[in-house]
Amino acid sequence: xxxxxxxxxxxxxxxxxxxxxxxxxxxxxxxxxxxxxxxxxxxxxxxxxxxxxxxxxxxxxxxxxxxxxxxxxxx
Numbered sequence: 214x215x216x217x218x219x220x221x222x223x224x225x226x227x228x229x230x231x232x233x234x235x236x237x238x239x240x241x242x243x244x245x246x247x248x249x250x251x252x253x254x255x256x257x258x259x260x261x262x263x264x265x266x267x268x269x270x271x272x273x274x275x276x277x278x279x280x281x282x283x284x285x286x287x288x
Contacts, residue, residue, distance in 0.1 A: 217281040225274045232267045239263060 218226075243254050254260075 214282075214284075219277065219281060222274060222277050222281070225270055225277070229267065229270045229274065232263060232270060236260070236263045236267060 239256070239260055243256065243260065246254050
């Protein structure tokens, strides 16, 4: 069976890759912050939003993948 990837799924994959890159850059910025500061990182709420967005994109992609690629079993 060949994997089905729709244009919507391709777009979600692109958004996932962008969000992961943004998250990695943000975490590097946060690491740099903590190397030079002892107080709480001021952008922590943004990291929470990025993580939430990534989770939603992953879940949506999985639902679409399952819908297009998992065939119901014959009863």
